[in-house]
């Protein structure tokens with residue numbers, strides 16, 4: 127459904143942030159893009175939605191195909207119209223508006239009756255938001271804001287939702303709740319592409335994963351095989367072969383070996 131073919135992304139004509147990556151997100155599946163800070167994960171999502179333009183970035187070679195159409199240089203609004211939503215990093219709610227007003231903004235491209243129907247569906251599915259509908263979005267907790275930005279994307283009835291670090295800064299119980307919602311979305315047929323640093327929860331939900339490092343994909347495979355991959359266990363899950371947690375000192379030592387790039 128979504129394909130990146132050897133895509134290269136450049137900021138301000140000089141900073142090469144993504145160095146030719148090829149990846150696929152098949153319809154109905156959940157794919158996760160993993161990697162440390164600065165690996166190029168958010169850049170990849172912004173290149174797909176074309177919001178990268180607002181940061182003076184562009185795809186300089188390769189292409190992005192969605193539903194059989196080359197969207198590499200499509201207008202971001204056109205990308206949304208085709209059914210591809212990007213939930214950006216950092217829970218960008220409209221802080222001074224209520225929860226309901228935030229959701230109405232998400233549905234602004236549909237006719238009123240359809241938007242109303244989606245609003246009811248979202249409230250039915252996310253009881254927590256229904257109870258908060260008249261509250262000011264800026265005062266919600268981090269977890270509630272995360273639910274809200276995902277819900278706002280749902281209102282537009284997208285075929286595919288890309289979500290950037292949904293678990294960032296959330297307490298474990300809230301992470302479970304957010305991922306519970308993502309699991310329901312997947313079950314309802316929405317295709318998902320999730321960027322995460324929380325490798326464990328992401329691999330629990332995803333069917334397939336890619337690991338990025340310095341703008342390149344260094345490892346990929348079905349979630350089950352990534353979970354048992356020795357490097358993933360050491361670098362991202364912090365586990366040794368015996369399944370014990372490693373100390374940060376040990377991790378640092380292993381990092382220096384940089385086995386993936388060698």
Ligand SMILES: Nc1ncnc2c1ncn2[C@@H]1O[C@H](COP(=O)(O)OP(=O)(O)OP(=O)(O)O)[C@@H](O)[C@H]1O
Nearest residue numbers: 137141143161162163164165166167168169170181
């Ligand atoms: N607007 C920008 N202009 C110039 N360089 C940028 C811009 N945004 C990101 N970069 C650079 O591109 C590289 C990849 O950044 P990106 O935000 O995609 O990483 P990331 O994997 O999402 O990291 P994190 O996990 O910290 O969010 C970094 O070296 C970053 O400094």
Ligand SMILES: [Mg+2]
Nearest residue numbers: 167168169215
């Ligand atoms: Mg990022």
